[in-house]
Amino acid sequence: MHVAEAGRGQPLLLLHGFPQNWWEWHGVIPHLAEHYRVVAVDQRGFGWTDAPTKGYEARTLVDDIVQLMATLDITRARFLTHDWGAIIGQQLAMDRPDLVEALVVTGAPDVHIRPNARLLGLFPKLWHAFAIAAPGIGPRVQQNEKVVRHLFTAFEPAGGVKEEDIQLYYAAMAQRERALAGSALYRATILPAFMAIIFGAYARRDFAVRTLVLTGAMEPSGTLQGMGHRPGRGGNVTTEILPGEGHFLADHRPELVADRALRFFAQEPDH
Template identity: 75%
Template sequence: MKLPGRGFEGGVLVMAIFDGSIIIGRPPSVVFDVVGTHLFETQPQWEDGIVAIRPVTGGPMGVGSKAVMERLDLGVWRHETDYRCVVFDQDRLVVMHNDSPGTHVVFRLSVAPAGAGETLLRFRLEVQLTGGQRIFEPLAKMVLGPARRKTMEDIKEYVETATAADGFEPAAGTAGPAAGLPMPELPGVSHRWIDVRGLRMHIAEAGSGEPLILLHGFPQHWWEWHGAIPRLARHYRVIAVDQRGFGWTDAPGDGYNARTLVQDIAGLMGELNIRRARFLTHDWGAVVAQLLAMDRPELVEALVVTGAPDVHIKPNAGLLRVFPKLWHVFAIAAPGIGPRLAGNRKLMRHLFTAFDPEGGVSEADIQLYRAAMAQPRRAAAGSALYRTMLVPAFMAIIAGAYAKRDLPVRTLVIVGAAEPSGTLQGMGHYPGRGGNITTEILPGEGHFLVDHVPGLIAQKALRFFA
């Protein structure tokens, strides 16, 4: 700890009241996320070492709660105070604390990697006094200086405790550069990142032969398929894709509409020199695959859909029973609150348990998906996906917008009877449509079929593809 440096700049007395550092046992991206989201009541968005504030509370610059400073125990001036977050980028967080004319306090947090999975957090507190306020220099040194070490220890404890409590504990493996989280390991699987029109897409590969592309659902990533990959890889070159915004693929601020998501997959196939492939899909990945099959049928040899209806169903009065069960779809799609819900621990657990048998998705896997979605940028991606693709697609299905479009690709739809997709798929099809679609509704099963019965899904898919 350094106490206190001082200097004069044009009649301003500048004092470094405190300058110290501490090691936090979490990677920088997690430290940024927790400090920003929980302590500063904001939504920091992490990408390639850059963090941008997305304000949540009100205030002079959209951020400003005295509770912020009080949580960090930043000092004595807690009344009629103007708190502002003025920059949160690269490796530093700066908060200005303006108390009265002639007094200005600047609080700086900066981070730097400090070994495997650790962060060096530096805390610097500066006080600027002008005019007659300079007489308070001794008081500022006495009151603001010595307590800062405890503040740093409190931040360390808060970050490490909050991350553990919220399910941030990473799984074993090697670090993935996009998500900032360790990559789970699966024997026989290798990993690559492919540039697709400027989007850095992660794929997990196994096996050899004709290509079989796996597209995950929400809120999952390539790991959704880990129980089925070994069996599938005995027969095909398996390519499990992390789609835009998920897993270890980039999470840009836009591009979550249906057209772009379809182009992502078509572009990936082009980069991999794959002219035609079989597809095994789940949830929103199944919607993307169906749209691809209608737009670019020459790319799709055969398609298996799980955890979603096909887009040619003919809804009936049964929708009245389905809509209340889909409240989370519209909640996650909502601007503002949606990203916070997408990363919410309780909602995450609801998604994995509401329609599935007990133990359908393992606790370890739920925590793995939660850790990724707890990153604000990926939570924002999830909300944007619901808002700009899933909700519009669902409404289009209800309105019969796809009824005049052929699905020329052989398609097998496998859904659980206990989830809304089972009800929707059971409604049948518009006359003359759905001729290439085979439906299997599994009694007693829910939404996350490949998690609960990976062997069964792999067996059905292999039989269909053959």
């Protein structure tokens, strides 16, 4: 596994989303590194981490982070996550709450949302998820520059992600082994997690880790987050839905993401 590190102090792990890598956080890291030891992770199949042919189910991806923390001698950390990195972060918080001090989720809902009828209006907007997950078709979809550009612009304000960054991510996605990894990830983790959220599979699981959900109103996750929460064992979740913002907050508004995360992490936990 490849990581990029900066700063010193208590550890803060950054988990990127699809179809990105640690570079997603390059505008955020300088602000965070003034306060924490920042470890930006390239997760399995992405960036400069190996892209094996298997291991893209959530259980293995969570274990990747557990083993990485042990290798880096990190016994407990704060987490800033995005998109499918937020799925892994929340799964880790449920499986190993002893490892997670606090969690910030961006570009994804928390796992205890309660969907309503507005959910049906989101499915046509998420066609790319089902295309990418399809065996055979999925890797080719990721190698299509028009589709990649759609991923970075469909739910964004104008000028959301810089052109040079889109090209950097596309160059990585176009590699066959990473296109295969992305398709496997959608089949094994992203779509199953989406369905689990819809049908309440997480509702009976304890989730005590302090969590901030920060999402843009323009993206599907903002719509989902605004639907409210299921009763049960959901954790101490704070929600902020940002008007006029989209999916790639760390790219478009790195100072805002850093500010919200730092303020949240600095709060005293409830007892």
